[in-house]
Amino acid sequence: MTWAPTRPETPPADLEQRPLPRGRPLLQTNLTTASGIGLGVAMIWFSMLVLIPLCAVLITASEGGWGAFWSTVTHPQTFAAIRLTLLSAAAVTLVNVVMGTLIAWVLVRDRFWGKGALEVLIDLPFALPTLVAGLVLLSLYGKDSPVGLELAYTPASVFLAFLFVTLPFVVRMVQPVLEELEVEVEEAAASLGASRATTFRRVILPALVPAITAGAALSFARGVGEYGSLVLLSGNLPYRSEVASVRILGSIENDNLAGAASVAALLLVISLAVIVVLDAMQRRVADRG
Amino acid sequence: MSIDVRGVNKRFGGFVALDDVNVSIPTGQLTALLGPSGGGKSTLLRIIAGLESADSGSIEIEGTDATQLPPQRRNVGFVFQHYAVFKHLTVARNVSFGMEIRKRPRAEITQRVDELLSLVHLSQFADRLPSQLSGGQRQRMALARALAVQPTVLLLDEPFGALDAKVRKELREWLRRLHDEVQVTTVFVTHDQEEAMEVADEIVVINHGRVEQVGSPDDLYDRPANEFVMSFLGEATTLGGTLFRPHDIEVATSPLAVGGIEGTISRIQRVGFWVRLTVLTDDGEAVAVEMTRSHARELGLAHGQTVWLSPVPRAARVSIAV
Numbered sequence: 063m064t065w066a067p068t069r070p071e072t073p074p075a076d077l078e079q080r081p082l083p084r085g086r087p088l089l090q091t092n093l094t095t096a097s098g099i100g101l102g103v104a105m106i107w108f109s110m111l112v113l114i115p116l117c118a119v120l121i122t123a124s125e126g127g128w129g130a131f132w133s134t135v136t137h138p139q140t141f142a143a144i145r146l147t148l149l150s151a152a153a154v155t156l157v158n159v160v161m162g163t164l165i166a167w168v169l170v171r172d173r174f175w176g177k178g179a180l181e182v183l184i185d186l187p188f189a190l191p192t193l194v195a196g197l198v199l200l201s202l203y204g205k206d207s208p209v210g211l212e213l214a215y216t217p218a219s220v221f222l223a224f225l226f227v228t229l230p231f232v233v234r235m236v237q238p239v240l241e242e243l244e245v246e247v248e249e250a251a252a253s254l255g256a257s258r259a260t261t262f263r264r265v266i267l268p269a270l271v272p273a274i275t276a277g278a279a280l281s282f283a284r285g286v287g288e289y290g291s292l293v294l295l296s297g298n299l300p301y302r303s304e305v306a307s308v309r310i311l312g313s314i315e316n317d318n319l320a321g322a323a324s325v326a327a328l329l330l331v332i333s334l335a336v337i338v339v340l341d342a343m344q345r346r347v348a349d350r351g
Numbered sequence: 352m353s354i355d356v357r358g359v360n361k362r363f364g365g366f367v368a369l370d371d372v373n374v375s376i377p378t379g380q381l382t383a384l385l386g387p388s389g390g391g392k393s394t395l396l397r398i399i400a401g402l403e404s405a406d407s408g409s410i411e412i413e414g415t416d417a418t419q420l421p422p423q424r425r426n427v428g429f430v431f432q433h434y435a436v437f438k439h440l441t442v443a444r445n446v447s448f449g450m451e452i453r454k455r456p457r458a459e460i461t462q463r464v465d466e467l468l469s470l471v472h473l474s475q476f477a478d479r480l481p482s483q484l485s486g487g488q489r490q491r492m493a494l495a496r497a498l499a500v501q502p503t504v505l506l507l508d509e510p511f512g513a514l515d516a517k518v519r520k521e522l523r524e525w526l527r528r529l530h531d532e533v534q535v536t537t538v539f540v541t542h543d544q545e546e547a548m549e550v551a552d553e554i555v556v557i558n559h560g561r562v563e564q565v566g567s568p569d570d571l572y573d574r575p576a577n578e579f580v581m582s583f584l585g586e587a588t589t590l591g592g593t594l595f596r597p598h599d600i601e602v603a604t605s606p607l608a609v610g611g612i613e614g615t616i617s618r619i620q621r622v623g624f625w626v627r628l629t630v631l632t633d634d635g636e637a638v639a640v641e642m643t644r645s646h647a648r649e650l651g652l653a654h655g656q657t658v659w660l661s662p663v664p665r666a667a668r669v670s671i672a673v
Contacts, residue, residue: 246435254449
């Protein structure tokens with residue numbers, strides 16, 4: 063993601079003074095010993111936790127060949143689960159982009175009673191064990207719902223659970239950027255003749271786009287992998303409210319490891335693609351202004 | 352008169368920022384609002400631009416009542432101390448922003464942006480982002496951006512305040528030349544009396560939310576209206592209960608002049624071309640005196656010597672209110 067402020071690159075000043083190591087180095091680098099060790103540790107850590115498991119998933123998925131992979135993911139029940147997961151995650155991401163930005167705006171720009179409490183509550187979906195979140199949602203939107211919305215065991219329950227757990231992502235990404243935004247910039251736009259709406263569209267929004275995109279990517283990825291919060295509420299009805307993660311678990315329970323890996327691999331590729339596309343979009347918008 | 356401020360009051364909570372301010376700013380000139388920090392000068396500038404609203408009073412710009420107009424419709428150019436650049440837009444797009452809002456034809460925008468960028472010496476940076484410019488360059492870009500909409504008045508709020516001393520000095524000389532070229536009515540806020548004296552045609556001295564004096568730099572220096580203006584626009588020292596400029600006090604080694612005040616030299620300081628004396632008078636006043644080195648040598652002044660002080664004829668003076 064490119065939303066983080068870029069730091070000026072500091073040239074390695076000690077490069078000239080240091081005696082060069084004897085013999086030809088294996089790899090031509092300009093790293094100091096300390097940063098070389100740092101990079102090594104980081105790479106081992108990252109490989110063990112992320113790269114190797116991911117490769118393992120891809121290898122397991124490819125064990126049966128392309129045909130087995132294809133027949134697994136196009137199996138009607140599996141396909142329905144994947145479709146529900148992706149559509150819900152996409153819809154939730156769109157809602158979060160609007161609502162998350164709005165909530166961040168209110169938190170930064172407005173003063174109201176209970177603001178401090180709201181600040182803390184926003185993070186609750188992060189902090190709450192997802193199964194607890196599922197229980198809360200079930201008691202609110204399940205059978206005999208006190209709010210009159212019986213969403214349990216419907217596709218909408220998946221959407222609802224996603225909405226709950228992904229709420230903080232966009233808010234927490236946009237908030238610090240909005241706080242950094244100088245009010246003077248908006249005043250400059252106003253004195254140049256821009257209305258409030260134009261100022262928002264042409265000055266504020268372009269500054270927020272990278273943060274919104276980063277939040278959107280996180281929220282989509284979280285939705286695709288969500289399990290705990292929806293498993294109680296959705297009831298996991300095949301073709302109706304079953305999601306991909308539940309389907310993967312089902313395959314594993316039936317000793318179909320390759321099948322589980324196939325679905326996992328597909329989700330992995332799609333999530334990666336979405337993140338890459340969002341990042342590219344974000345760059346284009348930032349360039350265009 | 353280009354800008355007429357009448358009876359403007361402004362409070363922030365219990366703090367009085369402006370207290371019944373009346374001031375007229377002449378067309379086509381470069382006017383400085385000068386005063387210490389927190390004195391209300393920036394607030395006044397922001398009220399003229401419509402970025403802040405006055406509690407009472409009126410603002411007239413070029414004969415039209417602007418008191419109720421939003422900043423978008425006042426047609427003023429505003430330059431901020433911290434540049435307020437649009438970070439995501441190139442230098443050229445920053446400058447063209449106001450014209451794009453006004454939906455000017457493409458060709459006209461391109462031509463005017465080119466003109467303005469060469470005026471502020473940034474032509475070769477047109478496609479850079481503001482983050483790739485130095486502070487001084489950013490402020491020149493902000494100035495071009497404000498000028499692009501052909502404002503009736505140009506308002507600058509401590510425009511050089513965030514720059515280092517050398518760049519600040521260069522830019523203020525450049526601003527003076529630019530103003531002679533563009534001739535738009537310009538008001539700038541500063542707390543630096545040297546900057547105001549060097550650049551402005553007219554200076555409005557503001558302190559504690561009130562206008563202390565309005566006049567040309569010479570007027571203010573030679574005929575200050577009160578103690579505050581006298582001591583804010585340069586050095587001042589007391590002699591016999593009256594304020595004088597240290598260089599307006601004459602030193603005699605014998606009691607020649609009638610009414611000369613007797614004292615002893617307690618300190619001699621050489622500051623390059625100048626010599627600074629501190630003379631303790633018999634009344635207990637510590638009087639600062641400045642003279643050239645050659646004059647000090649002629650008089651043969653030394654530490655502990657008894658001297659007689661008197662103001663030069665036609666010296667700027669202000670009696671101290673008790």
